[in-house]
Amino acid sequence: xxxxxxxxxxxxxxxxxxxxxxxxxxxxxxxxxxxxxxxxxxxxxxxxxxxxxxxxxxxxxxxxxxxxxxxxxxxxxxxxxxxxxxxxxxxxxxxxxxxxxxxxxxxxxxxxxxxxxxxxxxxxxxxxxxxxxxxxxxxxxxxxxxxxxxxxxxxxxxxxxxxxxxxxxxxxxxxxxxxxxxxxxxxxxxxxxxxxxxxxxxxxxxxxxxxxxxxxxxxxxxxxxxxxxxxxxxxxxxxxxxxxxxxxxxxxxxxxxxxxxxxxxxxxxxxxxxxxxxxxxxxxxxxxxxxxxxxxxxxxxxxxxxxxxxx
Amino acid sequence: xxxxxxxxxxxxxxxxxxxxxxxxxxxxxxxxxxxxxxxxxxxxxxxxxxxxxxxxxxxxxxxxxxxxxxxxxxxxxxxxxxxxxxxxxxxxxxxxxxxxxxxxxxxxxxxxxxxxxxxxxxxxxxxxxxxxxxxxxxxxxxxxxxxxxxxxxxxxxxxxxxxxxxxxxxxxxxxxxxxxxxxxxxxxxxxxxxxxxxxxxxxxxxxxxxxxxxxxxxxxxxxxxxxxxxxxxxxxxxxxxxxxxxxxxxxxxxxxxxxxxxxxxxxxxxxxxxxxxxxxxxxxxxxxxxxxxxxxxxxxxxxxxxxxxxx
Numbered sequence: 001x002x003x004x005x006x007x008x009x010x011x012x013x014x015x016x017x018x019x020x021x022x023x024x025x026x027x028x029x030x031x032x033x034x035x036x037x038x039x040x041x042x043x044x045x046x047x048x049x050x051x052x053x054x055x056x057x058x059x060x061x062x063x064x065x066x067x068x069x070x071x072x073x074x075x076x077x078x079x080x081x082x083x084x085x086x087x088x089x090x091x092x093x094x095x096x097x098x099x100x101x102x103x104x105x106x107x108x109x110x111x112x113x114x115x116x117x118x119x120x121x122x123x124x125x126x127x128x129x130x131x132x133x134x135x136x137x138x139x140x141x142x143x144x145x146x147x148x149x150x151x152x153x154x155x156x157x158x159x160x161x162x163x164x165x166x167x168x169x170x171x172x173x174x175x176x177x178x179x180x181x182x183x184x185x186x187x188x189x190x191x192x193x194x195x196x197x198x199x200x201x202x203x204x205x206x207x208x209x210x211x212x213x214x215x216x217x218x219x220x221x222x223x224x225x226x227x228x229x230x231x232x233x234x235x236x237x238x239x240x241x242x243x244x245x246x247x248x249x250x251x252x253x254x255x256x257x258x259x260x261x262x263x264x265x266x267x268x269x270x271x272x273x274x275x276x277x278x279x280x281x282x283x284x285x286x287x288x289x290x291x292x293x294x295x296x297x298x299x300x301x302x303x304x305x306x307x308x309x310x311x
Numbered sequence: 312x313x314x315x316x317x318x319x320x321x322x323x324x325x326x327x328x329x330x331x332x333x334x335x336x337x338x339x340x341x342x343x344x345x346x347x348x349x350x351x352x353x354x355x356x357x358x359x360x361x362x363x364x365x366x367x368x369x370x371x372x373x374x375x376x377x378x379x380x381x382x383x384x385x386x387x388x389x390x391x392x393x394x395x396x397x398x399x400x401x402x403x404x405x406x407x408x409x410x411x412x413x414x415x416x417x418x419x420x421x422x423x424x425x426x427x428x429x430x431x432x433x434x435x436x437x438x439x440x441x442x443x444x445x446x447x448x449x450x451x452x453x454x455x456x457x458x459x460x461x462x463x464x465x466x467x468x469x470x471x472x473x474x475x476x477x478x479x480x481x482x483x484x485x486x487x488x489x490x491x492x493x494x495x496x497x498x499x500x501x502x503x504x505x506x507x508x509x510x511x512x513x514x515x516x517x518x519x520x521x522x523x524x525x526x527x528x529x530x531x532x533x534x535x536x537x538x539x540x541x542x543x544x545x546x547x548x549x550x551x552x553x554x555x556x557x558x559x560x561x562x563x564x565x566x567x568x569x570x571x572x573x574x575x576x577x578x579x580x581x582x583x584x585x586x587x588x589x590x591x592x593x594x595x596x597x598x599x600x601x602x603x604x605x606x607x608x609x610x611x612x613x614x615x616x617x618x619x620x621x622x
Contacts, residue, residue, distance in 0.1 A: 015415055015417075017415065020333050020413075021413075022331050022333065022406070022411060022413050023411045023412070023413055024413065024414070025413075025414040025416065026413070026414060026415050026416065027416055027418070028415050028416060028417045028418065031417055062373050062374065062376050062377045063373060065373050066373045091402065091415075093415060095333070100333060100334045101334070102331075102332075102333050102334055102335065102336075102337070103335070103336040103337060104326055104328065104337050104339050104402075104404060105336065105337065105338055105339060106326075106339045106342055107338070107339065
């Protein structure tokens with residue numbers, strides 16, 4: 001049982017229009033709605049890999065019902081805490097003339113400290129039967145930056161492996177709390193640490209307490225900085241597709257590898273292969289395992305002994 | 312008691328973003344939501360004028376709750392029939408850098424014939440105590456073009472004055488059913504009749520059965536073609552503002568004037584004055600009566616004795 005916490009769950013709405021013209025009125029030709037947010041996507045990929053998962057988070061308002069029914073339709077078990085404000089919508093307007101997506105992201109509901117306390121209580125009840133915890137995505141408005149760190153310490157108290165994928169002060173505090181794996185992308189990591197070198201930034205996060213740091217390098221693959229060594233893995237070819245959710249597929253691979261006790265090079269290979277499989281899907285949180293099995297043997301994993309991995 | 316039917320009620324959502332850039336991701340800085348659709352706007356203005364109203368229509372899905380609670384918050388009595396599909400969202404993205412609005416309009420739920428039958432039953436129960444009926448807005452997917460015409464005949468059977476503001480075949484059939492007033496805008500009227508002259512198109516609608524035809528001419532005002540004569544009214548000055556809902560304010564004035572038995576020139580003056588007051592409001596369905604009272608004495612109403620009103 002792998003638990004995923006999504007602090008700011010979304011209702012992902014996709015609108016297809018003929019052509020996006022600012023200042024004009026558009027008929028929406030097709031509407032798709034699904035539960036979204038990084039931890040929800042991670043759970044979707046973990047489920048495809050055969051893992052039992054439970055999605056935890058906060059929901060509220062008129063959008064809550066759509067989110068929970070989509071989770072149920074997708075077979076994703078969930079335990080969601082009701083908050084007063086509405087679950088955020090994230091609207092992707094896809095221009096049919098060129099395939100380009102324009103996104104409008106709401107901020108999300110304010111989540112009060114009492115709701116975070118409620119989440120910790122429910123997590124504490126589930127952690128004795130859990131093998132891992134993933135905390136994924138940014139914090140909703142009104143949250144304490146230390147909220148992720150508290151979940152990390154709670155997991156550690158239950159000897160449950162925890163992966164955190166977030167940004168900014170919440171990432172720093174999660175690292176300081178001793179998260180087993182933190183998984184920022186390169187841009188987020190550099191912004192958070194305030195340096196221009198990925199290896200230096202990852203080293204700093206480890207110095208602050210993170211056990212392992214895995215960095216998404218976009219189309220260039222991923223780099224891992226761990227107690228056992230440092231590796232970089234690259235996909236076989238540059239893939240065209242939808243990058244949304246590819247980092248979440250990588251997170252799913254990393255936590256699944258940690259649960260299995262796989263060696264780091266294998267975890268990194270799987271993360272890059274699943275990430276590539278996710279790029280081929282129009283929807284985040286979905287992978288075709290045939291793509292994963294096709295890509296995995298093609299991934300090049302190199303051990304690195306020096307700094308300067310962000311070349 | 313004035314009844315308003317909105318066949319395709321909307322949840323109007325306004326997103327404010329810093330600057331709209333196609334292909335990029337935007338943080339939504341502010342979200343506003345309100346019940347929308349032309350008949351809802353008409354009811355809002357009628358209420359400001361001191362009339363009791365009941366909003367009728369179809370709602371469904373996750374958006375229904377937000378619509379009904381906004382109607383309640385606005386003090387608008389309503390009787391809404393539940394349908395399976397979701398009430399459409401209409402999203403206006405407002406670019407804060409230039410004030411420009413970009414609209415995304417969903418199609419709305421399919422409304423089956425049985426739901427229209429249900430609406431007729433409920434209308435029939437309310438018409439004996441009603442002074443007027445307004446049917447406003449386009450028909451939702453799956454509706455019979457004759458649906459408006461049936462409501463017109465139902466009102467006529469109860470000797471209740473009926474105004475219809477719709478387009479296309481539904482407008483033609485409502486006219487043929489003998490609607491007391493039809494109120495298309497000039498573009499919709501010309502498209503529906505397939506001619507290029509407003510007076511000729513209005514005359515054709517009257518020949519088909521409409522008793523009076525009132526045409527919105529945008530910033531140029533309005534023209535009325537009635538059994539008592541033809542008039543044109545122009546606002547005193549060109550107003551900058553939000554034209555959405557100005558036609559609905561005009562419809563409210565026209566039906567209120569009909570209920571009061573006001574002479575046609577007075578009805579037209581009030582329609583143009585209320586329409587101008589609505590342009591000054593950022594939100595459809597709202598007017599400040601002080602603006603209306605300020606504009607009304609400034610409206611020029613001219614009787615017309617010849618064709619060629621669409622100069």
